[in-house]
Amino acid sequence: MTKVFEKSSAFFDTFERKPSMQKTTHYCPGCGHGTLNKIIADQVAELGIQDRTIYVGPVGCGVFIYYYFEGACASAAHGRASAVATGISRANPDAITVSYQGDGDLAAIGTSNAIHAANRGENMIVFFVNNNIYGMTGGQMAPTTLIDQTSATSPTGRTVKNDGFPLQMAEIIAGLEAPTLVARVGVNNPKNIRQAIKVIKRGFEIQRDKKGYAFIEVLSQCPTNWKKNPVESCKWIDEVVSKQYPFGVFKDIADEREAVERSCERVEFAAVSEQLGLVDTEKESSQQIEMLQDELRFKFAGFGGQGVLSLGMMMAKLAMQRNMQVTWLPSYGPEMRGGVANSSVVVSKNTIGSPIVDNPNVLVALNRPSLVKFGALVPEDGLIIYNSSLIDQIPADLKGQAYALPATDLATEAGSAKAANVVVLGFFAKKTGMFSLDELEGFLRETFKKQALIDINLKAVKAGWQAAKEV
Amino acid sequence: MKKLVKGNEAVVIGALVAGCDAYYGYPITPASEIAHAASEYFLPLGKIFVQAECEVGAINMVYGSASSGLRTMTASSGPGISLKMEGISYLAGAELPCVIVDVQRVGPGLGNIGPEQSDYFQVVKGGGHGDYRAIVLAPASVEETYQMTIEAFDLADKWRTPVFLLTDATLGQMMEPIDIRQEPTQRSDKPWALDTQPESNNNLITSIYIDFDDMETHINQLHAKYKQITDSEARAEVYGADVPDIVLTGYGITGRMLRSAVDLLNEQGINAALVRPQTLWPFPAKVYQEIVKPGVPVLSVELSRGQFVEDVRLSLPGHSVKHYGRVGGNLPEMGELVEQAKLCLQEAKND
CATH class of the missing domain: 3.40.920.10 (Pyruvate-ferredoxin oxidoreductase, PFOR, domain III)
Known part of the structure; x- marks a missing residue:
């Protein structure tokens, strides 16, 4: 008999970084994060890159990803995961750097850092979890909230007049020159999950080969804040959310690109001295000047x-x-x-x-x-x-x-x-x-x-x- | 060898001598020469230099590289330091070593690009949210800027904490010779760092402790460390008369000007001494308590309307400490300082 489904070896067996209830996750029932975490862990394990993978967690519902992934982890300030991941990626040229961010984090407070990391073509894979709401803080409106969608801060529904249009991050990132892979996937049904696995695997392969920046937007369901049950939530993604945010691979140019190697060298003082142009020229005339005053x-x-x-x-x-x-x-x-x-x-x-x-x-x-x-x-x-x-x-x-x-x-x-x-x-x-x-x-x-x-x-x-x- | 350099350039040379691996920054006057020199030297040496999209980006890149065990730095001036403060709080909370340079300019708001010392509260007292401290070094010359930059990296590693180098527009822009040579520097082992070795799989860099008791323990541990730093790292330069009739005090460029004022006063038969703190946190309170005898007046001078003076007063409870400050980018003239010292003496006599 073969096992067809098991816990990924890139997860901890018990979640000892979690203060209590170390056998279960902190995610709400029906939430998409758990499924996405599982796909990521599976791909990391399958590609044999677990020891090299460094995860950066955001502020938001993804804040505790370090409970689950057995790997080096950093938690970033709200919106700053892409900047922190830049510092990690530059410092560890051989790392697989994962930046895991939600929609408030990446598309509101951290837009600038996200866009610029993408534009520099940092070697990192960014998971942008779009559930069109602020989950952790209690269901407030996000830049990705749909028109007419109600939230804790749009109680009668989002309006274009007051709040503008839903922000299509994948499309924006795809418009940049540097990113090598930009896609939007879903984790709300088996078909979408199969496609997500394919795209995420591709993203990690690009990282393994140092082929630059990969951005994967994941439409995720938030039954708690959408005030729908899990089944309704999954359906709502297909029927409504994905109409605003269409699934697809918007860009995959990794095969055309060379690997990006950035150096992080430790050098001896001699090299510094040479770079500074230091030459010891002890002048003979080292006698002090005679002046009228001291x-x-x-x-x-x-x-x-x-x-x-x-x-x-x-x-x-x-x-x-x-x-x-x-x-x-x-x-x-x-x-x-x-x-x-x-x-x-x-x-x-x-x-x-x-x-x-x-x-x-x-x-x-x-x-x-x-x-x-x-x-x-x-x-x-x-x-x-x-x-x-x-x-x-x-x-x-x-x-x-x-x-x-x-x-x-x-x-x-x-x-x-x-x-x-x-x-x-x-x-x-x-x-x-x-x-x-x-x-x-x-x-x-x-x-x-x-x-x-x-x-x-x-x-x-x-x-x-x-x-x-x-x- | 001796090289005539600007204070801002001395920062970068000191960083290189200390083995700094990564520089992240954003342009701002009067600190920009630091980024210029870093870009000139770091990349050809195979080190990391990134001009970030913003100050917030820069400090968070510092967080990333410091998490990875690199010797990492950034530099800015007041308005930029304000923006970095959130990140500095996270660095302190996560106990990450790094060096942050503030070349102070005039504020509040846009202010101007002249020298001031009005970032004292923001830098020395915290600035970011939460109950943290950061070591603050205050050089008064280009040579000291160079030496203290090297020291800052060692202190950051030793105590796993952000370390500030607090200079100002004058110190940053002026040139003096520095003597560049290989200096002993102590890079700590960082078994906690995030890297690509299997041993780091259990490493976690964070400042979140969701359980209240865990968080309290963490904060208490931070403060146990701060107590050790306070007990061991505070220091000041003392100069002038052994038994002073008046003590002048100031840090950085002001402290240095007061050294000249002490000389002038002594020439005029007034026994004056200088206390110039070289660390602002921890504050060298004990040095003040040793030097300033009861009844001896103290004149505290700074380029602000009275921030540094609060720490002088806290160090000398019950003692009268007079404040004198110039702001807006103006520096006091030497005659002005001598006159203020005499006024301070006079007022003490009248009391």
């Missing part, structure tokens, strides 16, 4: 595009290479208004407290608004370098020592007005003795990649250096 606080300001942010960065990098503590901070908040971009740099022998520069020791002003805005903040022993190519009048309230440098003109002579910032760098280095010309030239050669740019900037830095000699 800490210099710079403000580099000008129009956007004059290179004040990169000038600050160059200063910070140069000082860092000489073992100084440095910070670089781009303009923020109100300072950005009025065409004054700026960066603040602190160079210090010691640990730097605040990186915010209120009263700069050194101000570089490449346009007039910058000089007006920051000039008076420089104390008497401070240094101001202003771009005399663009500034003909200097404010009366300056206290610091101000130097006029025709930075834009000199840069233009060197080949590009954009190199005005590098002219300033040369000028400042010579004026303060903080960096040698050799050091600057070496730095510019490392900083710029194209030879033409290197040439312009080398000319510019020399022009600035020369100008400082002449002041």
